[in-house]
Amino acid sequence: MIPQETIVALATPSGAGAIAIIRLSGTHAITIASEVFQSVSGKDITKQKTHTIHLGHILDNGKTYDQVLLSIFKGPNSYTGENVVEISCHGSTFIQQQIIQLLLRKGAKMAQAGEFTLRAFLNGKLDLSQAEAVADLIASDNEASHQIAMQQMRGGFSNEIAKLREELLNFASLIELELDFAEEDVEFADRTAFHDLVERIEFVLKRLIDSFAVGNVIKNGIPVAIVGEPNVGKSTLLNALLNEERAIVSDIAGTTRDTIEDxxxxxxxxxxxxxxAGIRETKDVVESIGIQKTFEKIEQAQVVILLLDAKELQVSGLKFQVEIEKIKNKFPLKPLVVILNKVDLLTTDEVETIRQELETLNLKLITISAKQKIGIDELKNTLLSFVNTGALRNNETIVTNTRHYDSLLKALEEIQKVKWGLDSGISSDLMAIDIRSALHYFGEITGEVTNDELLGNIFANFCIGK
Structure with a gap:
């Protein structure tokens, strides 16, 4: 059921600023706003056209709170599909609260987290995957995550799912029709065409499911652990990558006793x-705790950078081979990048000898000087190689939402049952059950199948005012 109350909330971040926007949405949004707004031109805002802006003052019992700009968006041609009013006032927290409290006294109620977008979904302005993309767009903090969120908000993902669901639904209708004429033993659904459709759906679902591995790291960032013995230059490397003095650097081994992230x-x-923290045997209690945290961070990381000291490697080559094997054996599924640091202190021949020795271990080896910032670009390119950015460049659909991923897996399982049924020649009534289940999971993604608990979980994670 679509709520009828008019809701209000601050649409801009809380706190003082140059401008703040207070948003109203609901059947009575324009009427409530008219009770506190006086246009400088004397216009009655209840009689103004949609998508117009008016200069005026917010008043209450003759008291002026602020001079504002009031924007009118009449439903259904608004974000929520309802009448929407946005009041752009000065960014004083006192002014913001006074206006919101005034609107509450006039009959509005405070919006819950994500309630504006929830109403947009309930009024058919967005499907559920597009609504979730709004939250992803707000949270995006890099170009890739922004690009994916924009694609999904425009309906790229949901359009692909909706098209597959529609085609499957058409065949499902024919299968159901066959059940009505079971005694006549007729087939309305072309089994060859249906088999081709099921195979195509299976292919698309597998592609979307596989894209989640890329989408998840793009959305959440890729954790990279920089590990190695004390004083090999881990903090210097971090500073070189970030191009700022983020970590404390000294010649004293064990300076970094806790993890530093950026x-x-x-x-x-x-x-x-x-x-x-540097990995080594130590009796220092604090340093030991830092080393324990190092192994915990390696567990969480998706890529591990093992930093070696080129000068030390000349003396203890065998020891470092053991160290490399130890990391590889402990974390066999994690990409390992071995970096030879401080190569500026060696001759070219010495570097090449060490390189040949380590490359027998079949590892990606990069030579750098973190202090001189030599080889940093090669390291960045290597890290990028672990991410399939080709999908982004080709504007392919990428799944980033865990809920979507789960529904896609379940839909794939049902589609594979349907495919098996077609190949095995099972009866239409049994096949219809699996088709209905697949349609159900498709509908879960776009919101054609939903419930209050699901919507509550999704929109509870939105910010207030959106």
Whole structure:
């Protein structure tokens, strides 16, 4: 049921600023606003056209609160599909609260988190996946996550799902029709064409499911752990990557006793670098705790950078091979990038000898000087290679939402049952059950199948005012 109350909330971030926007939405939004707004031109805003802006004052019992701009958007041609009024006032927190309290006294109620977008969904202005993309767009902090959110908000993902669902629904109708004429033993659905459709749906679902691995890291950033023995230059490398003095650097081994995290955007992809405490045997209690946290961070990371000291490697090559094997064996599924640091202190021949020795371990080896910022660009390119950005460049649909991913997996399972049924020649009534289940999971994504609990969980994560 679509709510009838008129809601109000601050649409801009809370706190003082140059301008603040207070948003009203509901059947009586324009009427309520007219009770507190006086146009400088004397116009009655209840009689004005949609998508117009009016200069005036907010008044209450002869008291003027502020000079404002009032924007009118009449339903259904508004964000929520209802009458919407936006009041642009000065950004004083006192003014904001006075106007909101005044509107509440006139009959509006405070909006819940995400209630404006919820109403847009309930009024058919957005489907559910588009509504969720609004939250992703607000949260996007790099070019790639912004691009994906924009594509989904424009309906790229939901259009693809809706098209597949419509085609499947057409065949489902024919299958259901066959059940009505079961005694005549007729087939209305062309089994060959249906088989082709099911295979095409299976292909698309698998592609969308596979894209989640890329979409998830783009949306949340890729955690990269920088590990190695004390004083090999981990903090210097972090500073070189970020191009700022983020971590404390000294010649004293064990200076970094806790993990330090910061994010860097490389060609639109967010990487979250974690500078960890040096791994070594120690009796220092505080340093031991830091080393334990290092292994915990490696567990959480998706890429591990193992930093080696080129000067030390000349003396202890075998020890470092053991260290590399230890990391590989402990975390066999994580991409490992081995970096040879401080190469500016060696000759070219010495670097090449070490390189040949380490490359026998079949590892990606990069030579750098973190202090001189040599080889940093090669490292960035290597990190980018772990992300399939081709999908972004080709504007392909990428799944970033865990709920969508779960529904796609369930839909794929049902589609594969349908495919097996077609190949096995099972009866139409059994096949119809699996088709209905697949349609159900498709509908869950776009919101054609939903419930109050699901909507509550989704929109509770929105910010107030959106």
């Amino acid at each position: 994010e860097l955007v490389i060609e639109g992809i967010g990487f979250r670098f974690i500078d960890t």
